[in-house]
Amino acid sequence: MGIQFDAEQSIFKLDTYETTYVIALSREGYAGHVYYGKRLKAMCGKDLLRMEEPPYTPSLHKREKSAFLNVFPMEYPTGGIGDYRESCLDIRNEYGNMGCEIFYRSHRIIKGKPRLKGLPASFGEEGQVETLELLCEDPVLDLEIILSYSVFEKEDIITRNIRIVNKGQKIRRLEKVYSACLDMDNRDYEVITLHGAWARERHIQRNRLVYGKQRVSSGRGETSHQEHPFLALVTPNTTQDTGEVYGMHFVYSGNFIAQAERSQYDQVRMVMGISGEEFCWKLCPGEEFQAPETVLVYSDEGLGKMTRSLHDFYREHMIRSPYKYRKRPVLLNNWEATYFHFDSEKLLDIAREAAANGIEMLVMDDGWFGKRNSDDNSLGDWYVNEEKLTSGLPDLVKKVNEIGLEFGIWFEPEMISPDSELYRTHPDWAFCIPNREPCQSRAQYVLDLSRADVREYAYECVAKILRSAPISYVKWDMNRQLSDMGSSYLKADEQQELFHRYVLGVYELQERLVAEFPDLLLENCSGGGARFDPGMLYYSPQIWCSDNTDAIERLRIQEGTALLYPLSSIGAHVSDCPNHTVGRNTPFETRAHVALAGTFGYELDITKIAEEERNQIAGQVELCHKYQPLMQTGDYYRIASWSEQRPYDCWEVAAKDGSEALVTYVQVLAVPNWHSTNIKISGLDPEAVYILEGTEKTYTGEELMYCGFLVKEQNGDARSCQYHFVQKKTDAI
Numbered sequence: 001m002g003i004q005f006d007a008e009q010s011i012f013k014l015d016t017y018e019t020t021y022v023i024a025l026s027r028e029g030y031a032g033h034v035y036y037g038k039r040l041k042a043m044c045g046k047d048l049l050r051m052e053e054p055p056y057t058p059s060l061h062k063r064e065k066s067a068f069l070n071v072f073p074m075e076y077p078t079g080g081i082g083d084y085r086e087s088c089l090d091i092r093n094e095y096g097n098m099g100c101e102i103f104y105r106s107h108r109i110i111k112g113k114p115r116l117k118g119l120p121a122s123f124g125e126e127g128q129v130e131t132l133e134l135l136c137e138d139p140v141l142d143l144e145i146i147l148s149y150s151v152f153e154k155e156d157i158i159t160r161n162i163r164i165v166n167k168g169q170k171i172r173r174l175e176k177v178y179s180a181c182l183d184m185d186n187r188d189y190e191v192i193t194l195h196g197a198w199a200r201e202r203h204i205q206r207n208r209l210v211y212g213k214q215r216v217s218s219g220r221g222e223t224s225h226q227e228h229p230f231l232a233l234v235t236p237n238t239t240q241d242t243g244e245v246y247g248m249h250f251v252y253s254g255n256f257i258a259q260a261e262r263s264q265y266d267q268v269r270m271v272m273g274i275s276g277e278e279f280c281w282k283l284c285p286g287e288e289f290q291a292p293e294t295v296l297v298y299s300d301e302g303l304g305k306m307t308r309s310l311h312d313f314y315r316e317h318m319i320r321s322p323y324k325y326r327k328r329p330v331l332l333n334n335w336e337a338t339y340f341h342f343d344s345e346k347l348l349d350i351a352r353e354a355a356a357n358g359i360e361m362l363v364m365d366d367g368w369f370g371k372r373n374s375d376d377n378s379l380g381d382w383y384v385n386e387e388k389l390t391s392g393l394p395d396l397v398k399k400v401n402e403i404g405l406e407f408g409i410w411f412e413p414e415m416i417s418p419d420s421e422l423y424r425t426h427p428d429w430a431f432c433i434p435n436r437e438p439c440q441s442r443a444q445y446v447l448d449l450s451r452a453d454v455r456e457y458a459y460e461c462v463a464k465i466l467r468s469a470p471i472s473y474v475k476w477d478m479n480r481q482l483s484d485m486g487s488s489y490l491k492a493d494e495q496q497e498l499f500h501r502y503v504l505g506v507y508e509l510q511e512r513l514v515a516e517f518p519d520l521l522l523e524n525c526s527g528g529g530a531r532f533d534p535g536m537l538y539y540s541p542q543i544w545c546s547d548n549t550d551a552i553e554r555l556r557i558q559e560g561t562a563l564l565y566p567l568s569s570i571g572a573h574v575s576d577c578p579n580h581t582v583g584r585n586t587p588f589e590t591r592a593h594v595a596l597a598g599t600f601g602y603e604l605d606i607t608k609i610a611e612e613e614r615n616q617i618a619g620q621v622e623l624c625h626k627y628q629p630l631m632q633t634g635d636y637y638r639i640a641s642w643s644e645q646r647p648y649d650c651w652e653v654a655a656k657d658g659s660e661a662l663v664t665y666v667q668v669l670a671v672p673n674w675h676s677t678n679i680k681i682s683g684l685d686p687e688a689v690y691i692l693e694g695t696e697k698t699y700t701g702e703e704l705m706y707c708g709f710l711v712k713e714q715n716g717d718a719r720s721c722q723y724h725f726v727q728k729k730t731d732a733i
């Protein structure tokens, strides 16, 4: 188990419970990739490195070094020296030349996992994770490059990160530093990625891997609505339960690339890291650069097993919040209820009605500060608008608390409106290229978070408000993507550091926030779900998934999100109909069933909705209380997908001990002249007997798993139902 080193053969073997990863050193000191896949008991040879066949080993056959570099499976390929596949590390020397070559020098194996300075990263105790650090060197550039591998045995996850230390006397320019590479032979792989747009985030996309480079990326300064820092290679016909899957997921919230490249020899190189476009880091003597972490996952039992590994891993080793497994309050957010048009009285009316129906928290969204009655002003002026909150914020919070609700609040601390006191005082605090008018998006500019004084201001704005009243929750929003990347603070040869420095600035702010307010429930958000990534999970246990709250649209969005992220992290609310984004009407019950596959809350004017809907709320809140522990800890199974052109969508969460399972079925479109639908339920104890709650019916686990369960057709579109199977303790088969 864990990490073993065979000194005689120079082989490192990294084992999780069900996977093995093997690295071998060539006689020159190249770290080569031998194997990643199903767990091996022993690994005794490094034949897979193809060292003994043409094009031979470079130290013995110098004239064919370039041919060697074109096929050798590198753990961390470098640029400019003859490997023409995508490089992971491009460095420019003092003469302006780009070239880097790294050689193994030594290694260390550490119990546990060191932190990554300034960056979010997975964590674990000794006994849960072991780390291998390969210390490599470029002797010409005087650089030490540390390739780090952390092995999480139980969750079948290996994470990688890279650190570069300038040991010499010269400045080095890092033009590209990716975080992981996986070289393999092609096996007719297909590529799975997530793509989207505002209100259509994380739809699943699958294509054949063809020759050349297939890449998803972001140059928008955040992970983005459009692409996601995830890529999986799967063997043909991989399903939820069968096929092999190699997944990579990036723990970062800025520009990224995720790419698979199929080469002339039918080899595949999969890479992930900070995008090399508009990136250049000046590394001065004695300094080090820490690249973010990449998560690697392998499954030989289809996508479902990959999903469950990632869910367990993120829950146990990425989310730090005390709310990880704690009951989350059922909240009502006033955004779709009132937009900017509210005052204390309106909020208190909503709060009273919410409390009467079992809701536990009121979240005051955008519009409470400056003179903000529309989205074109006041970002940066984080003082309470007392025309709206007539007796001030502490008094409002007190009254809401007296009604019996906790209080939450919205901020957008990274932004500045051109129409704000802050901008009039500090125009140089916004990103701007000299002599060029910066591009507005949602009538706002971006604060230059590379500056310590700006970070201090932004932090204090939020912290002062939180110190002023008992506020339990913050929604931290970010509503535009970055452009006009110019900082009045950085020197000309540091401006290409700005995208990354911005992300580091965001991380620093959120780190301070969770340190000063450890009990705060933080929810990240970015124009819906544009910054839904593992990096943000390190700070906030939940992230707003999409501004699209339509139950049917959410099926596809939440399916793609839950492919990687635990349900407990997916912000989901019941909203009013016709839906504000798509104008669709769906039953109130269906909206709740879909939101129950996330954090669950409401985003509607509870004082105005139809009584018949309001009367359902208390029961839905009860359902949330009842199922939340299962949703937070259970195993997720995707049973059927509306996104794959089925007329229905279906998922399940089963308790890890098989004691219960909750199945949610949404009949999106009614089909005429149809019969019932057979669905197979997973994660049960085949030997046990289960009762379908609310009925007298019993089934054996094996019946439900192998024969299936029949769901009856309902009359109408967008109908849904939930089936809760509970194990009978007494009689086994």
Ligand code: GLA
Pocket (backbone or CB within 6 Å): 335, 365, 366, 375, 410, 477, 479, 525, 526, 527, 528, 529, 544, 546, 547
């Ligand atoms: C973003 C968020 C919304 C809401 C608005 C407020 O779009 O995603 O939920 O908070 O901002 O302006």
